[in-house]
Amino acid sequence: MNRRLLLAFAAVALLALTAGCTGLFGGGEFSEEELQGDSSTSYEWNASTDVRLNVTDGEYHAVYDLEDQSEIELYERESLGEETPVEVNTVRFRYPNGTVVTLGQDHVEKQNSRTVITPPADDGQLAFTAPHRGKSFSVPTYVEGSYEVVLPRGMRVGNFLLSQVRPGDYTTDLRDGRVHIVWPDVTADDVVVRYYLARDLTIFTGVIAGGILLAIIGLAYFRLQIRQLEREREEMGLNVDTSDDEFDQGPPPGMG
Structure with missing residues (x-):
């Protein structure tokens, strides 16, 4: 245990001595x-x-x-x-x-x-x-x-x-x-x-333009898919207009 303490103190002393020598001889100064x-x-x-x-x-x-x-x-x-x-x-x-x-x-x-x-x-x-x-x-x-x-x-x-x-x-x-x-x-x-490199602005503008174009294409594709689903629903008879349903007789008597 004492030997370990001595080694620790020796290491600390060596670091202090090194720092002192560095400061004494102008370490880090300009040549x-x-x-x-x-x-x-x-x-x-x-x-x-x-x-x-x-x-x-x-x-x-x-x-x-x-x-x-x-x-x-x-x-x-x-x-x-x-x-x-x-x-x-x-x-x-x-x-x-x-x-x-x-x-x-x-x-x-x-x-x-x-x-x-x-x-x-x-x-x-x-x-x-x-x-x-x-x-x-x-x-x-x-x-x-x-x-x-x-x-x-x-x-x-x-x-x-x-x-x-x-x-x-x-x-x-x-x-x-x-x-x-x-x-x-x-x-x-x-x-x-x-600051930025002049060509960086061209690249940045191209990326923005490409992003906008992709967004437009994505929106158009989304709307196309919605319309296709609507047509499929119509073909399957799921979109039935019930506004003139024969069972719709209006409100009960006396409440019309």
Whole structure:
């Protein structure tokens, strides 16, 4: 019994030691290689909005205009509502004079459920790349102002059954096969876009049309069967008109 207790305590101690070492040596932190990222990555520094989110297959590029902001905390909301740090890479900062620098580990770190970025200046533009998957895009509004979301090529919004855009008061524009969604002023907590592939609408319309056609055919067949049953009843003499039945003499005397 004592041996089992000792083994249990040893296992707990090993787990605690492992967790301590992970925290001590920066486990889960961003590497300099990740923050440097792909040197060929280009960001849209001259966008007309305060925030530009360019969504592509597998990732998105974000550019934020910062004004008097010494820190920004990035996080994602999972399906169950918990918050997790955004796995950023290729992090850049652009000074007002146009100089672009890479932000390393001294400016980017994970703290609990957030990715905390401390820019080298309070004013400027912050850009990063982060992973993305699926046909929906959601991001908290870390800064207020105008927002633009650029959807992947071939994706669309507009059909209320297949897409959703929040908040309202937005405009859409199709340029070079990509939909640009612009909000002039966002004060909501999140920007949410659920979109669909352009050909999905054709497939969806075809399915609906096919369903309606099948319903019409089914209704016609049902009515045909009803009429056939009526004819069979008539042939069998089951539908007899008794309105002039000789036994129907009307009400008893004195009650007519």
